[in-house]
Amino acid sequence: MDSSNDNAAVASAADIARRARWSVDQVTALLELPFNDLIHRAHGVHREHFDPNAVQLSTLLSIKTGGCPEDCGYCPQAARYHTGVDNEDMLAVDAVVVAARAAKDKGATRFCMGAAWRGPKQRDLERVIDMVKAVRALGLETCATLGMLKQGQAEQLKAAGLDYYNHNLDTAPEFYGKIVTTRTQDDRLDTLGKVRAAGIHVCCGGIVGMGETRRTRAALIAQFANLDPYPESVPINNLVQVAGTPLHGAAQLDLFEFVRTIACARITMPEAMVRLSAGRQEMPDGIQALCFFAGANSIFYGDKLLTTGNPETERDRALMDKLGIYPMPGEARGERREAENR
Ligand code: SAM
Ligand code: DTB
Ligand code: SF4
Numbered sequence: 001m002d003s004s005n006d007n008a009a010v011a012s013a014a015d016i017a018r019r020a021r022w023s024v025d026q027v028t029a030l031l032e033l034p035f036n037d038l039i040h041r042a043h044g045v046h047r048e049h050f051d052p053n054a055v056q057l058s059t060l061l062s063i064k065t066g067g068c069p070e071d072c073g074y075c076p077q078a079a080r081y082h083t084g085v086d087n088e089d090m091l092a093v094d095a096v097v098v099a100a101r102a103a104k105d106k107g108a109t110r111f112c113m114g115a116a117w118r119g120p121k122q123r124d125l126e127r128v129i130d131m132v133k134a135v136r137a138l139g140l141e142t143c144a145t146l147g148m149l150k151q152g153q154a155e156q157l158k159a160a161g162l163d164y165y166n167h168n169l170d171t172a173p174e175f176y177g178k179i180v181t182t183r184t185q186d187d188r189l190d191t192l193g194k195v196r197a198a199g200i201h202v203c204c205g206g207i208v209g210m211g212e213t214r215r216t217r218a219a220l221i222a223q224f225a226n227l228d229p230y231p232e233s234v235p236i237n238n239l240v241q242v243a244g245t246p247l248h249g250a251a252q253l254d255l256f257e258f259v260r261t262i263a264c265a266r267i268t269m270p271e272a273m274v275r276l277s278a279g280r281q282e283m284p285d286g287i288q289a290l291c292f293f294a295g296a297n298s299i300f301y302g303d304k305l306l307t308t309g310n311p312e313t314e315r316d317r318a319l320m321d322k323l324g325i326y327p328m329p330g331e332a333r334g335e336r337r338e339a340e341n342r
Helices: 003-019 026-033 036-050 093-106 123-139 152-158 173-179 183-195 214-224 253-266 286-291 315-322 328-339
Strands: 054-064 110-115 141-145 165-166 199-202 206-208 231-239 273-276 298-300
Touching: 003 026, 003 183, 003 298, 026 036, 026 214, 026 253, 036 054, 036 093, 036 253, 036 286, 054 093, 054 123, 054 273, 093 110, 093 123, 110 123, 110 165, 123 141, 123 152, 141 173, 165 231, 199 298, 206 214, 206 253, 231 253, 253 273, 253 298
Parallel strands: 054 110, 054 298, 110 141, 141 165, 165 199, 206 231, 231 273, 273 298
Antiparallel strands: none
C-alpha cells in the first residue's frame, strides 16, 4: 500500500471515530464507572490524541454587558434579574484591541468576545466584524459568542476571519425548558447549523450544577457527541451562582461529578478541545489537576470571565508550573487542524 492509501485509511478511521453515536444509557454507564476506571480510560483517550501536558489558553472579554432580554436562569446579564451587573454600551474596537493585546502578552492564544444579546443586529455585527479583523491581525485565534444568528450573519463573520463561534446547548433537551423559556433548544441547534455551514469552527458546551440529574448530564454529553461532526471545542462550565438569578442557591455539584463529566466529554469526543470553563475560581487546585488528567486541555485564562471572577493569571501560572503543564501553541494547533480537514 502506498503512503497516500495509508493516509486515506487513517482519515476514514478518524471519520468513523468522529461519527460514533452515543446513547444516553452508554454515557450514563460511563458516569457510573468507579472513579479510577473512568479517569484512567479518559486519560488513555486523551494521550492517544493530544500532548497530555499542553493546555490551550483562551481569554474572554465582554464586549456588550448586561441588559439581555432572555431569561436564562443562570445568567447575571439577564435584564429581568437584579444581579448588580450594570448595562454597558458595546465597547469600541480600540478598547477591544487593547484587551486582546494584553491577553496575548500574558500568553493567551485565543480571544473570545461575548455579548449579552439574544442575537446581533446588523449594525452591531458590523462593529463585531471590525473587532474580529483587528484581533486576528494581532495573531490571535478569534472566537465570538453573540447569541442566535440570522441568515447570512455567520457568512459575514467567516469572511471577517472568525475562527470559532461559541453557542452552548447548556443542558439536555428534557431540562432546557426549566432553565430558559425565551427560546428553545432547537433555536440553538439552528444557529449551530448556520455556523457549521459557514465553515466556522464550532465551540459548544454546557453548564452543570444547575440541579440536573446524572442522567441529564449524560444526555447533554451524548447530545454534543452525536452532533455530526461533534464540536471542535466543548466548554464545560460549573454554574457560577450569582445572587439575584433563579439558580442562586441551587445544590452545589459534588466536584468529583464535575471531573466525571469532563472524563465523559473526553471519551466521547476524543479529538475535541475540552475546556474546563466557568467555576474554576471556587475549584481547588487538586480538582483542576484531576480535570486535566481526565482530559481537559483548555481553560479560560485571565482574571475575569464575562462578568464574574476567574483565577488570577499568577495562580494559573503557578498551578501549571506545579503540574508541568505548558501553554498549547495556537498556530501549530490551527495548522494541524487545517491538515486534518484536508
Ligand atoms: N448571549 C449569548 C448566548 O447566550 O449565547 C452569549 C453570551 S452567554 C453569557 C454565553 C454562555 O455563558 C452561556 O451559554 C452559558 O453557558 C454561560 N454562562 C452564563 N452565565 C453563567 C453562569 N452563571 N455560570 C456558568 N456559565 C454561565
Ligand atoms: C462558556 O461556555 N463559558 C463562558 C464563554 N463560554 C462565553 C462564559 C462563562 C460566563 C460565566 C458568567 C459570567 O462571567 O458572566
Ligand atoms: Fe442573555 Fe446569553 Fe445571558 Fe442568556 S446567557 S441571558 S442569552 S447573555
